[in-house]
Amino acid sequence: MIKINSIIFVCLGNICRSPIAQGVAKQYAKQKNLDVKIYSAGTGSWHVGEPPCENSIKVAMQNGIDISTQRAVQFKSKDINKYDLIIGLDDSNVSNLKKLGVTEVLKLGDFGYEGKDVPDPYFFDGFEGFDKVFEMIDICVRNLIDEKIEN
Numbered sequence: 483m484i485k486i487n488s489i490i491f492v493c494l495g496n497i498c499r500s501p502i503a504q505g506v507a508k509q510y511a512k513q514k515n516l517d518v519k520i521y522s523a524g525t526g527s528w529h530v531g532e533p534p535c536e537n538s539i540k541v542a543m544q545n546g547i548d549i550s551t552q553r554a555v556q557f558k559s560k561d562i563n564k565y566d567l568i569i570g571l572d573d574s575n576v577s578n579l580k581k582l583g584v585t586e587v588l589k590l591g592d593f594g595y596e597g598k599d600v601p602d603p604y605f606f607d608g609f610e611g612f613d614k615v616f617e618m619i620d621i622c623v624r625n626l627i628d629e630k631i632e633n
Contacts, residue, residue, distance in 0.1 A: 485566075485632065486518055486566045486567055486630055486631045486632075487517075487518060487519060487566055488518065488519040488520070488521070488564070488565045488566050488567070489507060489518060489519070489520050489521070489565060489566065489567040489568075489569065490520075490521040490522060490523055490557070490561075490564075490565040490567070490568055490569065491503035491504055491507070491520075491521070491522045491523075491569045491571065491590070491623075492522070492523050492524065492525060492557050492568065492569065492570050492571065492575050492579060493522075493524055493525075493570075493571040493572070493575055493600075493602070494524055494525055494526050494574070494575060494578075494602060494604075495524045495526050495528055495529040495554060495604065496522055496523050496524030496529060496530075496554035496555060496556070497524070497529045497532055497533070497534050497535045497538065497554050497604070498534065498535050498537075498538045498602060498603050498604045498615075499538075499571045499600050499602065499603070499615065499619065500522035500523065500524065500571060501522050501534035501538055501542075501549045501552045501554075502534075502538050502541070502542055502547075502549065502615070502616055502619050503522060503569070503571065503590065503619050503623055504520055504521060504522035504549070504552065505542050505547040505548070505549040505552075506542075506547060506616075506619055506620050506623045506624075507520045507623045507626075507627060508520045508547075509546070509547050510623060510624055510627055511627060511631070514627070516627070516631055518631055521565070522552070522555075523554075523555045523556060523557035523561070524554055524555070524556055524557065525556070525557055525575060525578040525579065525582070526556065527556045529554040530554050530555060530556050531553055531554060532553065532554045533550060533551075533552065533553060533554075534549050534550070534552055534554075535604060537603065537606075537608075537609050537612045538603070538612065540609065540612070541609075541612040541613055541615075541616045542616070544613075545616060545620070557579070557582070558582070559582045559583050562582070562583055562584055567588065567626075567630060568584055568586065568587045568588070569587070569588050569589070569590050569626065570587055570588070570589050570590070571589075571590050571591075571599070571600040571619075572589070572591075572599035572600055572601075572602070573589070573599055574599075576589050588626075590619070590622045590623070590626065591618075591622060592622075593621075593622040593623075593625040593626040593629065594618075594621040594622045594624075594625040595618055595621070595622060598618075600615060600618055600619060600622070601615060603615045
């Protein structure tokens with residue numbers, strides 16, 4: 483196992499799923515006393531500079547995690563070598579990362595949900611479903627950290 487110093491979680495706009503993953507990972511890494519830098523980004527530029535969406539902030543807060551100070555950033559090809567682990571949240575994100583030149587990308591759903599995509603809750607009608615997305619991210623992030631990061 484190689485030493486992992488940094489992880490980035492990547493979704494489409496960096497306002498729903500990847501901020502939750504970043505928050506969960508930071509909290510879990512702190513609980514496990516791991517020295518790892520954790521980031522998130524989107525492949526698109528639509529939301530750069532914006533905070534996570536209201537429902538992502540709400541579901542994270544309900545689970546004891548404050549993601550309200552995060553701001554969306556776009557993942558670009560110049561970022562490829564900055565991170566030890568690059569994690570896409572769905573097949574589309576993984577494909578977009580590969581188009582940018584990422585050769586080693588993992589999919590979050592491979593760590594507890596049999597490779598399923600983490601659904602994009604941005605298009606959900608209201609808050610319903612964000613709790614399921616949070617639960618999926620929480621399980622997969624914890625499994626990823628347990629499997630890939632040594633203490």
